[in-house]
Amino acid sequence: MLMARELGPGGTERQLTEIARALDRSLFDVHVACFHEGIRSEELRRAGVQVLRLRVTSFMRPNALAGAWQLGAYLRKHRIQIVHTFDYPLNCFGVPVARAFGVPIVLSSQRAHRDLTPGLYRRILRFTDKLVDGIVVNSDAVRRDLVANEHLPASLLHLCYNGIDLSRFHPEARTRIPALAGSSIVIGIVCVLRPEKGIPLLVKAFARSAIQDRNARLLIVGSGPELPALETLATELGIRDQCIFQPAVSDVAPWLQSIDIFVLPSLSEALSNSLMEAMASGCMCIASNTGGNPELIRHGHTGLLFQPGDPDDLTKKLRSVIADAQLRTELAQASTELVHRQFSLQASVTCMQSIYQAYLTAKRSAKLKQQ
Numbered sequence: 001m002l003m004a005r006e007l008g009p010g011g012t013e014r015q016l017t018e019i020a021r022a023l024d025r026s027l028f029d030v031h032v033a034c035f036h037e038g039i040r041s042e043e044l045r046r047a048g049v050q051v052l053r054l055r056v057t058s059f060m061r062p063n064a065l066a067g068a069w070q071l072g073a074y075l076r077k078h079r080i081q082i083v084h085t086f087d088y089p090l091n092c093f094g095v096p097v098a099r100a101f102g103v104p105i106v107l108s109s110q111r112a113h114r115d116l117t118p119g120l121y122r123r124i125l126r127f128t129d130k131l132v133d134g135i136v137v138n139s140d141a142v143r144r145d146l147v148a149n150e151h152l153p154a155s156l157l158h159l160c161y162n163g164i165d166l167s168r169f170h171p172e173a174r175t176r177i178p179a180l181a182g183s184s185i186v187i188g189i190v191c192v193l194r195p196e197k198g199i200p201l202l203v204k205a206f207a208r209s210a211i212q213d214r215n216a217r218l219l220i221v222g223s224g225p226e227l228p229a230l231e232t233l234a235t236e237l238g239i240r241d242q243c244i245f246q247p248a249v250s251d252v253a254p255w256l257q258s259i260d261i262f263v264l265p266s267l268s269e270a271l272s273n274s275l276m277e278a279m280a281s282g283c284m285c286i287a288s289n290t291g292g293n294p295e296l297i298r299h300g301h302t303g304l305l306f307q308p309g310d311p312d313d314l315t316k317k318l319r320s321v322i323a324d325a326q327l328r329t330e331l332a333q334a335s336t337e338l339v340h341r342q343f344s345l346q347a348s349v350t351c352m353q354s355i356y357q358a359y360l361t362a363k364r365s366a367k368l369k370q371q
Helices: 011-022 039-046 062-077 088-100 119-128 140-149 199-210 227-236 273-280 311-322 325-342 345-370
Strands: 002-006 031-036 050-053 082-085 105-110 134-137 157-159 185-190 216-221 243-246 261-264 284-288 304-306
Touching (some): 002 011, 002 088, 011 039, 031 088, 039 050, 050 062, 062 088, 082 088, 082 345, 088 105, 088 119, 105 345, 134 345, 140 157, 185 199, 199 311, 227 243, 261 273, 273 325, 284 325
Parallel strands (some): 002 031, 002 082, 082 105, 105 134, 134 157, 216 243
16 A cells, blocks of 8 residues: 555655556555545546545544544555555654554655654654664665664665656657747746745746746746745746746646756755656756756756756856757757666666565565464
8 A cells, every 4th residue: 555645746646646556466456545635546546546535634633543543444454465655744644553553564755855844743754764664765865864864774775766657758749838839948847836946046047047038938837835926026027927837737748848948946855756757858957956856967968957045056057058959959868868768667666566575575484484
């Protein structure tokens, strides 16, 4: 059983959905549990994945206890052998419940740096770290962080890079959506609009780099708490008419195929699905030099890196590729090739399956020795 807080548009939710849909059904009977359903729920059900909604709204309310019993009963009824939680709310909730109800193999995930986790949850995670059989991380940067700052043994951690469906994200269909028809150049991002994504840096850099070209467009695809502030900033900088704010969509491929330069200005990042999808879609990519971004963007080869939080450095990098179409093409081609070699969905699924099967084999061996 795979678990996440909600089945919405975020990167973790998308990755859970892709893994759940692609796991080998001759080996695994796949179930998913969540607190809140969303746009991914129907995708999972159409793929034959059973979705369990746990009606938990707060860990401090009685429905948390009811949700624990609901989950425990489901685990026992379906004789679930592996529970794998994908985000910190379900790490904190699902791991103890799975242990209490005797699930043989319990895995958690760390898909972002721990310093982004609220204080109380971070303390609970340190407790659940001691309950799990293993922790799956999606970048070497996160692995190093857990070893150095959380003092976890390297043997507990398993690296499984995110993977993307290359049948959906590819450069062959690069045409502008109607809203961007006639644009001279499109600079954009696709992500959940949260503070740690650093999107104000992109808005400022666009204003400095492209304001002279009134046909240039800044495309921001996503929903989140930062939207009102970003719209206000664009107005203050005099570029509101050059900006398109598109709420989160379930199919981001046509939007990525409309972007010439994809910019990920994160202040903190693990391994970005959106960045991989942009690379696979033929975008030339610029990213902040933080977290797992350098594992995808090899500066000057598969894109450009800039110093996190530095609008001047981002502006410099952005201007250099706006002015050089040949460089954009070369970097975009190299990044697409890298994703095809190392970050396909099949590669990620194969890695995750090998982790699951290794634990199942070890459990079976231990059980035989006890007999």
